[in-house]
Amino acid sequence: MNGFERRTAKIKQRIKQATLELLMDMDPRTLRIADVVARANVSQVTIYNHFGSKEKLIRESVQSWYIEILEATRAYLQDDTKSFQDKVAFIIFNKKTTLHQFSISKLDTLIWQDDEMKNFVEEIYHNQALPLTLELIEQGRKEGAIHHNFPSSLIMFYLNLFMEKAEALTDYAKNYGDEDAFIEDMMQLFFYGVAGKS
Structure with a gap:
């Protein structure tokens, strides 16, 4: 795994961890990408580039x-x-x-x-x-x-x-x-x- 792949994997892991933390206190249906953006400190574009949709995330x-x-x-x-x-x-x-x-x-x-x-x-x-x-x-x-x-x-x-x-x-x-x-x-x-x- 090269440096770019490692950075990408870390960003994806951070986004998934933020999503899980939010889901502990939130109904999945009310979770918003904006909530994940704020928790993971990434852009919406980054989330959609890596996961495509809220459901896939x-x-x-x-x-x-x-x-x-x-x-x-x-x-x-x-x-x-x-x-x-x-x-x-x-x-x-x-x-x-x-x-x-x-x-x-x-x-x-x-x-x-x-x-x-x-x-x-x-x-x-x-x-x-x-x-x-x-x-x-x-x-x-x-x-x-x-x-x-x-x-x-x-x-x-x-x-x-x-x-x-x-x-x-x-x-x-x-x-x-x-x-x-x-x-x-x-x-x-x-x-x-x-x-x-x-």
Whole structure:
């Protein structure tokens, strides 16, 4: 990558970062290019030259954000020094951290109401996220953390029950007093149910 390409990449990254920051507090439909111009300190011409339209700018910004989260997750899940329990905690509470940026309803607007974004997310899920999850489940079996009779589909369903409640977990954690204790208790509940560890 030459100097011009590096400068172009930095400008595009700055514009996408500004867009994401604005989207954290703003409905995508009300976001204006003028808002991004002010936040990123670039001209409208620069934005249109790099992205073409507001819709493409939002789409590319969210896709970059999504890939960044996936790569951080992949790095953690493929770390051989982490136990199955460590990785499950990371998945559940990394999702919680993600929702500090975007609520479920906003993610719904940004992803599932845009056919291109929907196709992007579904492709990422099938080609990358699903294989990572199956590798994690296999690690859980090897460590004796998953009963050998439980099929992978059931374990994935169980994981998703917790992940789908990430927004509620975020709200509940605020009133729990001690976030570390909350995470520990949630992991006890995840692995041992309401009866606790025997």
